[in-house]
Amino acid sequence: MLNSFIHRIITAQTDMGSSPSAEPFYRMHIADSVMLFILAISVTFLVLVTFFMIYFVIKYRKERNPTAEQIEGNFPLEVIWTVIPTMLVIIMFYIGWAGFKSMRDAPENAMQVKVFGQMWTWQFEYTNGRKDRVLRVPVGKPVRLTLASRDVLHSLYLPDFRIKEDLVPRMTNYLWFAAKQPGLYRILCTEYCGLGHSQMRTALVAMTEEEFLRWYSPGEAGIEFPYRGREILDVKGCIGCHSLDGSKKIGPTFKGIYDRRSIVITSGEEREVITDEEYMRRSILVPKSDIVKGYPAVMPSYEGLLTVEEFKEIIDFLKGDFIEKPPKKKKVKTAVKKRTQKQVTAFPKPRAVKPVTGPEQKKAVKAVPQYDGKRTFNERGCQVCHNTSNARKIGPGLRGIYNRKVVVITNRKEREIVSDEVYLKRSILKPKYDIVKGYPLLMPSQAGFISDEELDALVEYLKTLK
Template identity: 45%
Template sequence: MTTTTEAVDQVFLYIFGISVVLLLAITATMVWFVVRYHRTRQPQPQASPRSNLWLETAWTIIPTLIVLSMFWYGWQGYTTLRNVPEGAMDVKVSGRKWSWSFTYPNGRVSDILVVPVGRAIRLDITSEDVLHNFFIPAFRIKRDAVPGMHTYEWFVATEPGSYDAFCAEYCGVAHAAMITTIEARPEADFDDWYQRKYETKEEQENGRQQLATYGCTGCHSLDGSKMVGPTLLGIFGRQVKVTRNGQEHSLIIDREYLKRAIVDPQAELTQGYPPVMPAYNWLTAEELEKIVEYLEELQ
């Protein structure tokens, strides 16, 4: 099986190699002409032939063959990228401002993409808000994430390791922070991770997994660092100024405020931050309660 990395690299090296050969040939010819027809050697202009059938035929046929060969290699690479191997694992990729989430066939949801080494992974890609682009340089794949539309790409991790994935389509103020990780693990390690719904019992209980899964940590830090939105560290009990119905209000963050801010963030806008948070009014009461409980304890 030819991997996506091999397919793209072969095309790149072929075109790059031809380009280097042509560069050297053209440069050498240019230098030869400069020396051969320098004024010191040819003080008077000489008559030149008006045509040369063999030369004109050569510089027509040879470039045509080169371009056709590039097209052939490119087409082979393209078909490799679009033809998903049989038995590939399907993972749903969802982009949102400004994070990625991955849903596995068994229902597990993660904010990083964990894959088994040596197995083809098919990514079913979509977006929940604006146009994004899922880009994994290590595997030479890049595909748009379009709202209301599903695109796909596939790859194989041939050895264990961690690889970066980016959003390659400008999507707003935190576009540069829309980064996630692909973790390639041996089959046994992946199976152990895959069978567990959450990383730990603590994450299941305190709501941190929901924060990561639903993209909250893409805009809100958990360690006090500045991001697009206010940090969640020590948020409970903090005094903030908000704009409600065009009027400024000062309030203390409590459980009810946190629930309102999650479900309808545009109703009360925190001053000093852009009004870009989407409404999470589709969360269940249990999920919302877990998130608020975790934020209350995050001191």
């Protein structure tokens, strides 16, 4: 379910911009003020040039000025319009450079996150080993992203923070930023990377430190972020038109929306309805059927844009009137709290440093199996190109892959081999050695990115696909 949610975010075609606050970032003003400065100079020049051009054309048109005056040039003028622009561009260069310097020097206490890009998905890896496809960061904390690519060039772009940097295979670049306000921001790929380039998007979720720690703390696999419904509203762009705090925007507020009486216009006639689940479903899927009185009929239909689970999450969230949704199990909640308190002082503490003993260790192992092949399969993005069924995707389907006969092209020659363990491992580490006939030579090598244990687990998992 989490996967499908993430998939929805990445492929979402909906609005998730419109960040609620006016200035949610620390350093946004640098690029913007440099821009304003250059823009001011540029506009001045453009206006001057255009003004004189039009003025001369009108004033010295042939009807008014039948004989032209032959002026060959004016040396002082040439000097003036060489020297002034030279000084201006040097100032602009300096301001641009100084701004850049401050955008590059990451504070030493910055939280480290590794970013891996691969066709056409992102993976964020935290120092405690947690991995996710959405970048979650605590508000107010500088974050340093180390950028690496597993296949072709990508570029991580945070438009709201005015930064981007390429992900180059076999090279490590970095970026840093700090989010000032909680919220959802876009992450886009801006270096062309093939078929799915425009779908290589994900989200930066800036959360309060407490929320972040609750998610970040190790050991509790399966804890899901409690504000699912709220996140979906953000991602789908609902918040753009509907406020959460009772204020009127383009559409009515969500505050207290569930189970209240409301006057709507249905095919031209006013009527009173109870805003129950059925009403909400109708409003989301066929918004034009009932229009709340006093509001324009502009909402687009979300039919096909929401999964059943997402719809349920939204309803649950709206029902709860924005009271924090309690995590599913009470036990989990207390465990989280305990951990949070423990870690708060030494945040972000790498997982390995923390001594784990006795029953806790047992629990941790049970909760997060060390090397789970299926997990590796999803984390490494294998599913982007391979189905676990027979169906062909970009690469071959993987059902029954183990010990079946495959025709491959090795060194430009066709040959038939049995896909045994050796073959599977070689395909993962050196994909270009054998290429399955009829498929493109696209797969990136995982060599250097995957540990031996993970590789073993992955191959074990592939064996189970029957």
